[in-house]
Amino acid sequence: MKYSIFTDDQKQAARFAKAMGHPVRMYVLELLNKQSCCYSGDLTDILPIAKSTLSQHLKELKDAGLIQGEIEGPKVKYCINRENWQQAQQLFQNFLNY
């Protein structure tokens, strides 16, 4: 048990914010949130970055808990992690509106 002057909510919000702090990741999140899901390859076609770079960004979003990937044959289908997304909504709403 370690002490910190920061609340868990602050730390969690910062973690989410950090993951959102890059245009590519913002783009991906927005896409996934509007559409249902999508394959990594679709993104590679759209985004002007190497596939390895995209993979890294997706990993960061996954580590932050904002998305999840499901293996589907040779592809990976990525979706928003709805549970954590809801938590992010809560946190940012509370944060921004008071």
Added chain:
Amino acid sequence: MKYSIFTDDQKQAARFAKAMGHPVRMYVLELLNKQSCCYSGDLTDILPIAKSTLSQHLKELKDAGLIQGEIEGPKVKYCINRENWQQAQQLFQNFLNY
């Protein structure tokens, strides 16, 4: 004029998010948003970081446009930049809720 597949909103949201992506900065923003304003020194007393480090974080928040500092004698009074804060509210609300 440079082209980008990212919208201005996406880039702006990412900029805001990046600035919020650290517990110290999250803490400061929350404090300033709840209280009216505060002096840098008050934060130095609370936060477990060197004053030079705090100054850096404040600078980042200022560069991102989320706060503003007003010199008041030998002190500096920091406040939320309400105009940009409102923009952040808009952006994140749109982003998170669809």
Added chain:
DNA sequence: TTTATTGTTCGTTATTTTGCGAACAAAGAT
């Protein structure tokens, strides 16, 4: 059973971030 397709991991490089203490500048207090 080769050959494609798909996406991750590895190795590398360049840049940015985080953090500190020391030095500095500006304003107030003595």
Added chain:
DNA sequence: ATCTTTGTTCGCAAAATAACGAACAATAAA
């Protein structure tokens, strides 16, 4: 006029981030 107080800037070190291509593993297609 000197000494405090306050906060920024500088110089530095360590760690994290961002990006790429090459190599790799897994699955599907030939």
